[in-house]
Every structure is written in structure tokens, then in C-alpha cells.
Amino acid sequence: MLGCRPPPTAARRKPQAMKIYFLRHAEAEDGANDAERELTAKGGEQSRLMGQLLAALGVEFDRAFTSPLVRARQTEEIVLAQLPGRKKTVIEETDHLLNEASDTSVAQWLAGLKKADAVLLVGHMPSLGLHLARLLGIRQAPAVSLPKGALAVIAWEPSSLAELKLFITPKQAGKLLRRAAP
Template identity: 35%
Template sequence: MATETTLYLVRHGLAGEHGSYANDNERPLTEAGQQKTRQVAHRLADLSLKFDLILTSPLVRARQTAEILMDVGLGQQLEEFSPLAPNGRIEDWVGWFSSWKPGKTGCLALVGHEPGLSTWAETLIWGEAKGAIALKKAGVMGLLLPKTGSPVGHSQLFWLTPPRFLLG
């Protein structure tokens, strides 16, 4: 029996200054970024969120964000997924998703970057990117994906929050 999947899109936390690293892929979270991301993750845990799987961009700042989610007990499994890097294609994720078997929670988290996450969300909701949604650093967006068929153009946005609404 097909089950509805809850998809959470999580933008990486505040990272080092753009252009301050020879290889931008290696730019890590700042101390403040780590702290705020950890606070957001604890708040998500307080809301009883649990992810069957956390897919993360391979870039350091996203990977660190995903590891923080794991550290506070939000995830059961963590995998790098290269299409979550900047300029990744949602079509690659849709192909992957079509064969993914949700675990007991039916929740999946994607940790990545802007504008990619917002573009992907808009494509899942409206079937095309419109430039209408923006996700703040360490922000979270929730979508309900349909039980059957393609999620593109058939998903529902149920949650979009900047980190300040999750902090203390």
C-alpha cells in the first residue's frame, strides 16, 4: 500500500563568507551557524520529527548541517546526494525518489542550498519554478508528496518557517 511521504527541505546554516575559500565546496558553517542550526534541530526534535533518511548535498556546510540533525536524533540514516549541490537537477532526485521505500515515519529530509531548495519546492508544488519562495539559512520547509504518481506539480506546501520562529 502506498503511503504519503512528508518531505522536509532544510537549508544549511550560516557559513563562512562567500569567496573566503579557494574551493567554495569546502566552506564550513561558522560557530554561530553551528549554534543556530543546533538550536533549530533541537526544536524540530521537540516537535517529534523523525526522518527515515536525510539526504545531503556533499558540500561541507550542508554535510555539517545534516550531521547536526543526526546528532540530535532527528535521523536514522544519512547519505550524500550530489544533485543537492548547487545547480543540481530535480529530475535526478525525482528518479531516485520513485524507487525510494519510506521507513516507518514516511519522512525524508533534504539538506541543501538556495536557490535550489526553493526551486525544487516550487517545481514540486506548481510544476515549475516561479521565484516566489525563499528559504532562510537553517530554515525548514515541509511538503506533502502524493501517495502515487509523480510528485512534480502534485505536492502540497504545509510548512515554511525561518529559523527565528523555531528559536527560543
């Protein structure tokens, strides 16, 4: 038939946005060598709570990225250990999550991850907050502030601004998990 149009629902379908999980490393020890600072006991607990929350939400990551600094790697390892689908997750270290990375280079790098539906980024302030703010369209300082161990989730397509889906601290995650416990 000439002039037939696809059903309205087919015309409105958009490609699914990538979900990006921005996680600031949990509490770490004070120390002179910044790259080697390890998580404190509280930081380990913060990481476990965030992992338990993600597991309760049924989150499975296609890819997980971390800064090469020890506290970020430890945070990621503890979080991912709580998830049932962990074995399918590709884990990579990247300098894109260090404070020296520009928000432009990070956006370009993320745009190149087109085949990933859910991506975990574990990094540091202030850059993690700056990258998150830029994807949300926030151009003025201060950037988004993520407390230690906090998680922000966005839905993002490279051609548009991101949409904030969740912002939660480890303390809030603990309260939610206790309420949900049988």
C-alpha cells in the same frame, strides 16, 4: 454476498504520502573554496535550533541526505544530533542536492525512495528552492526562497502535487522553543 462493497472508509484510504524536509544549510563562512566552507558559530546555533524543533515535534527520519559540501554536512550532523531516533537514520551524501542537479532528476530520484516515510534533504539555494517549488507545482520564477537554516516540510506522492505542511526559519524556531519551554 454478491454486490457487496467495502465500507466507505476502506475505499477512501490513500497510501501515506512521503514527508520531505527541505533544509537549507545554515550560515557559513565566506571563502574562496566553496566546497570547504564551514558553518559559522551562528550557523551552528541555527542548526541546533532546527534540530531541537524537529525533536520537539517528534520527527524521526527514515533517511537523511546531504550535499557533499562541508557546510551542508555540518548542518545535517548538528540537526540529527538533537534527535533521539538519530541512530536509526540512514545518512547519505548525494550530488542530487548540489546546485547543478535538475528538478526533473531530483523528482525522479525522490520517487525512487518509496519505502521512506520521512526524508531529510540538506542542500543549497537556489536549487533547493527550485526543487521544492516544482514539487508544489510552482512553475514560474522565482522559486521558493529558503533563508539560511530554514526548513520547509511537504507531504508528497509521486503521482500528485506536494502539500506544504511547514515553513520556518531558525529565528522563528527559537521563538517557538522559548515559548514552549517550562
